[in-house]
Amino acid sequence: MEAVLRHLTNILELLAVSQTDRVSEWDHHTTLRAFKWAEYCEQLHSRFQSNLTVRSALESGLNDTNQRLQETLPSYSPVVFSELAQCQHMLLVHLLRNPSADNSVIRMLFTEAQESQFDQNSLITCKSAFNLLCRTLDRTNVSHAGLQAEAVVRGKLLGKLLNSVLSPSGNNEYARTLLDCILHDSAGKLENLYDIVAAALLSTNDETNSFTQHFILAWLRDRDGCFSKLCRSLSPGLCTVLSRQSSEFKQAYWAVLKQWASCLEYEVLESLWVPTSDEPVTFNMLTDRFKDLLNSGPPLKEETETELKTLRREDGDFNVKGINIPSAEGQLRIGESVPGDVLALLGVCLSGFGSCSFTLCLSPSPVFL
Amino acid sequence: MEAVSETDVQFWMAKAVNWGEATSCSAVLDTSRHLISLRSFLQQVLQGLQQMSSTSEAMKTFPFVGQFLGRLCWNPCVIADERSQRLLLRCLSCLYSAEPLNAVERKANMWIKNMLCHLVSDKEGSVAHATVKHAGLTPKRYHSEALQKVVALMTEEVIKSCDGLPNTSARCSNGSIHTMSAACVALATCPQMSPLIGALLKHSMLCGSSCLNPEFIKEVSEALISKRLVLEDEVVVNLWCYSPTCLEGAAVSLLESVLSDCETMAQSLDKHVIDSLLPRASAHHCHIFLTINEIYRNVLTEIDENLAVRALIQVFTACFLQSLNGQEPQDRLPLRAFFPHVMPSLLTPLLTAPSEVPREAWLDHLSWIRSLLQSVTENEEAGEDVRAYQAVFEAWFLLVQCGYWVDTAAELLVLAEPENAEPLLWLLTFFHHPTNRGHQRSQQTAVAREAWTHLRMLFLTRPPPPRHLSTVKELLSSSLSTNLVLHLFSNFAVFSHGPVSIITEITDKVLTEADVKHRALWILASIRCRLNSAATRNDRVHSRLSTLQDTLLQT
Numbered sequence: 001m002e003a004v005l006r007h008l009t010n011i012l013e014l015l016a017v018s019q020t021d022r023v024s025e026w027d028h029h030t031t032l033r034a035f036k037w038a039e040y041c042e043q044l045h046s047r048f049q050s051n052l053t054v055r056s057a058l059e060s061g062l063n064d065t066n067q068r069l070q071e072t073l074p075s076y077s078p079v080v081f082s083e084l085a086q087c088q089h090m091l092l093v094h095l096l097r098n099p100s101a102d103n104s105v106i107r108m109l110f111t112e113a114q115e116s117q118f119d120q121n122s123l124i125t126c127k128s129a130f131n132l133l134c135r136t137l138d139r140t141n142v143s144h145a146g147l148q149a150e151a152v153v154r155g156k157l158l159g160k161l162l163n164s165v166l167s168p169s170g171n172n173e174y175a176r177t178l179l180d181c182i183l184h185d186s187a188g189k190l191e192n193l194y195d196i197v198a199a200a201l202l203s204t205n206d207e208t209n210s211f212t213q214h215f216i217l218a219w220l221r222d223r224d225g226c227f228s229k230l231c232r233s234l235s236p237g238l239c240t241v242l243s244r245q246s247s248e249f250k251q252a253y254w255a256v257l258k259q260w261a262s263c264l265e266y267e268v269l270e271s272l273w274v275p276t277s278d279e280p281v282t283f284n285m286l287t288d289r290f291k292d293l294l295n296s297g298p299p300l301k302e303e304t305e306t307e308l309k310t311l312r313r314e315d316g317d318f319n320v321k322g323i324n325i326p327s328a329e330g331q332l333r334i335g336e337s338v339p340g341d342v343l344a345l346l347g348v349c350l351s352g353f354g355s356c357s358f359t360l361c362l363s364p365s366p367v368f369l
Numbered sequence: 370m371e372a373v374s375e376t377d378v379q380f381w382m383a384k385a386v387n388w389g390e391a392t393s394c395s396a397v398l399d400t401s402r403h404l405i406s407l408r409s410f411l412q413q414v415l416q417g418l419q420q421m422s423s424t425s426e427a428m429k430t431f432p433f434v435g436q437f438l439g440r441l442c443w444n445p446c447v448i449a450d451e452r453s454q455r456l457l458l459r460c461l462s463c464l465y466s467a468e469p470l471n472a473v474e475r476k477a478n479m480w481i482k483n484m485l486c487h488l489v490s491d492k493e494g495s496v497a498h499a500t501v502k503h504a505g506l507t508p509k510r511y512h513s514e515a516l517q518k519v520v521a522l523m524t525e526e527v528i529k530s531c532d533g534l535p536n537t538s539a540r541c542s543n544g545s546i547h548t549m550s551a552a553c554v555a556l557a558t559c560p561q562m563s564p565l566i567g568a569l570l571k572h573s574m575l576c577g578s579s580c581l582n583p584e585f586i587k588e589v590s591e592a593l594i595s596k597r598l599v600l601e602d603e604v605v606v607n608l609w610c611y612s613p614t615c616l617e618g619a620a621v622s623l624l625e626s627v628l629s630d631c632e633t634m635a636q637s638l639d640k641h642v643i644d645s646l647l648p649r650a651s652a653h654h655c656h657i658f659l660t661i662n663e664i665y666r667n668v669l670t671e672i673d674e675n676l677a678v679r680a681l682i683q684v685f686t687a688c689f690l691q692s693l694n695g696q697e698p699q700d701r702l703p704l705r706a707f708f709p710h711v712m713p714s715l716l717t718p719l720l721t722a723p724s725e726v727p728r729e730a731w732l733d734h735l736s737w738i739r740s741l742l743q744s745v746t747e748n749e750e751a752g753e754d755v756r757a758y759q760a761v762f763e764a765w766f767l768l769v770q771c772g773y774w775v776d777t778a779a780e781l782l783v784l785a786e787p788e789n790a791e792p793l794l795w796l797l798t799f800f801h802h803p804t805n806r807g808h809q810r811s812q813q814t815a816v817a818r819e820a821w822t823h824l825r826m827l828f829l830t831r832p833p834p835p836r837h838l839s840t841v842k843e844l845l846s847s848s849l850s851t852n853l854v855l856h857l858f859s860n861f862a863v864f865s866h867g868p869v870s871i872i873t874e875i876t877d878k879v880l881t882e883a884d885v886k887h888r889a890l891w892i893l894a895s896i897r898c899r900l901n902s903a904a905t906r907n908d909r910v911h912s913r914l915s916t917l918q919d920t921l922l923q924t
Contacts, residue, residue: 110461156518
């Protein structure tokens with residue numbers, strides 16, 4: 001065990017050096033040895049990834065080494081356990097990107113025989129084929145709940161990964177770390193990540209994977225504002241599909257919608273609902289989402305109606321067209337038409353935020369107080 | 370000499386710019402249409418670059434090359450094609466300088482390294498990169514699984530679109546099928562693609578309309594022939610029905626593989642032919658049988674005395690008939706449909722295999738065949754009618770196809786009494802010399818009888834008399850009768866009853882030339898196939914066959 005920890009430290013140092021100009025001291029032989037170490041590291045990962053005790057020990061070893069290396073090399077980026085599965089690839093990319101690296105890696109890539117461990121042809125083929133086919137599938141107007149093919153596939157793979165990580169019990173922390181790392185490393189376009197997470201939720205929709213689905217939702221809710229951002233990023237239609245599929249998602253989604261509604265305030269002079277906080281929530285956005293939920297058919301339609309009716313009852317049970325706002329000055333009802341088609345009763349209850357609640361409903365005659 | 374012409378450069382550069390990153394449907398279609406010719410252009414570019422002594426020289430001679438290669442590397446349709454990918458990478462490797470001497474070379478090196486990074490990994494900070502990074506797999510495995518999943522999605526769509534009735538609003542319209550098949554052109558040799566390729570081909574069969582990209586068909590056919598793609602049997606047969614060119618390619622490929630490897634074929638010609646799927650496909654689709662026959666028939670008439678082609682035709686027909694007999698009687702087409710040009714009376718006697726006729730009846734059966742054939746030849750000799758000549762040719766070709774009867778005649782001749790030998794010798798002579806130019810038939814029959822007499826003496830007397838040895842050798846060396854004598858010789862060696870050792874003894878003395886030995890192996894190949902299909906296995910005969918084969922294979 002001591003030996004393994006030492007080896008891991010060596011490998012991390014190797015990876016760190018490969019990104020610095022110290023790599024100019026390497027010759028061809030050193031480079032080959034480095035790849036051998038990286039290969040060994042990959043074996044370590046596959047051997048210990050499901051063994052909780054050993055893995056935790058290795059992870060803490062990694063943490064220590066990461067810290068130490070970060071102090072000495074400011075540009076160092078820490079390596080987590082899950083990345084060890086790709087050690088050779090990491091080393092390869094470091095050397096390709098490092099101008100101080102010698103020609104060894106190029107020699108290996110260009111002159112090694114086919115099917116050698118350095119042969120990148122099948123990786124390049126699979127990667128570009130995947131790219132090409134995803135685009136082709138997207139063009140054939142086939143819809144997977146509005147998601148693009150690439151997101152669907154990556155989501156399935158993510159679901160599969162989480163399934164295998166979560167099947168031995170006690171691995172929740174590790175799974176959370178994985179998702180945290182993915183979130184952290186997806187610096188820019190989080191919309192793409194949310195699509196992938198949605199696809200992962202969709203793909204884990206059977207009994208064997210319900211635990212994974214539950215886990216993902218819990219993770220989303222634990223991350224501050226993550227679930228809300230996810231819901232905003234996904235289309236109304238997709239959120240409806242997810243709500244149909246999972247009652248846990250449905251409840252959480254309703255909660256988010258309520259929370260968004262609470263950010264709206266009625267601007268009397270303009271006769272408009274305007275946002276009061278930084279949250280980019282608009283009235284139309286809310287109504288679109290509710291429309292979609294109510295259009296989805298049983299049982300979601302009825303459940304949403306019930307939920308809204310309950311909220312409206314809590315509010316005084318007014319049945320008038322327009323917006324019903326009980327406020328400090330008393331009840332104000334203002335006529336407001338909902339854009340689009342006539343729907344069943346829509347009621348949204350806001351709680352908490354400034355004790356301002358409004359009920360939105362449709363009926364023939366506007367009544368003014 | 371210029372490696373690449375200026376017009377070509379301009380053409381391909383314009384194409385590369387036009388295609389961009391192949392994000393549009395038309396770009397993918399156009400790329401797939403030009404993939405084959407692009408490969409040969411890249412080959413020319415590579416050869417040009419290989420002759421350069423330095424990167425600087427290369428950039429001066431081929432100023433377009435950096436931009437051109439770069440653009441192609443960003444086109445997934447080109448990169449996904451195995452062969453183009455290898456050519457591109459080899460070009461890049463030519464442009465890499467181990468010891469860069471100036472800024473141009475240093476810049477080129479950096480550019481090449483960046484390009485490689487782009488090819489093997491996703492952009493850092495992208496969601497794609499993050500999901501791959503923490504997947505707990507090597508990128509190769511991740512992308513392989515991702516590819517499998519997207520193929521499964523597409524396959525599902527294609528299959529669903531076949532479920533509806535034709536002409537109803539299929540979810541997957543013909544345009545989508547065409548687009549998908551265009552995307553698959555570059556990927557025909559990728560093993561993960563087989564389910565999708567199979568589904569697309571099945572779709573074309575079920576829905577009848579030809580909406581598959583023609584380059585797709587070409588690439589799939591080639592990949593199948595070179596064994597770089599494996600598909601279900603049914604799908605392959607679908608492909609042959611869909612595209613006559615593919616069928617011809619498969620038939621020619623079988624012929625070439627048979628001709629190129631005599632030693633393996635002598636061992637297992639029937640297995641090789643069955644593995645090609647052609648006999649089975651022929652039994653289910655009459656037009657496939659007719660097409661293949663047409664091809665082999667033409668080859669036979671061009672290469673006159675080729676025993677290998679005859680062996681192939683004989684074994685192919687035997688396997689085909691076996692397949693046919695395996696079908697339900699109600700599904701079976703009448704034999705007439707498969708043999709439209711030949712005299713109908715010939716069909717029954719010849720198409721019944723020797724294994725289906727009791728051994729005692731063989732002589733009578735062969736006499737029957739002989740009398741039918743003789744009447745055809747006498748017809749021809751009677752008049753100058755071209756049609757009569759045609760009839761002889763067709764009858765002869767049917768005999769070639771049913772060569773197992775000729776082999777049977779040769780086997781019977783080993784033990785036959787002189788009074789029974791005449792029809793058998795006639796058949797053998799006709800088989801090897803169907804035409805009667807200059808009224809040679811009587812002369813050839815005489816040669817056959819002479820050879821037979823000497824061979825009897827040779828194999829039935831111990832020790833083999835030298836006189837007969839030399840006579841047989843002489844007959845073999847006379848080009849008029851080599852194959853006939855060889856045919857008889859091989860059968861005597863295999864079916865006679867003397868000790869096994871004399872096979873080697875006699876063969877070593879009589880068959881000395883490499884060419885003759887080679888031909889004998891083909892005769893053995895067809896004997897072996899006939900024995901393989903017999904009801905019972907005669908170990909004695911098989912061991913004699915193996916001994917003769919080993920003797921012939923010794924150089």
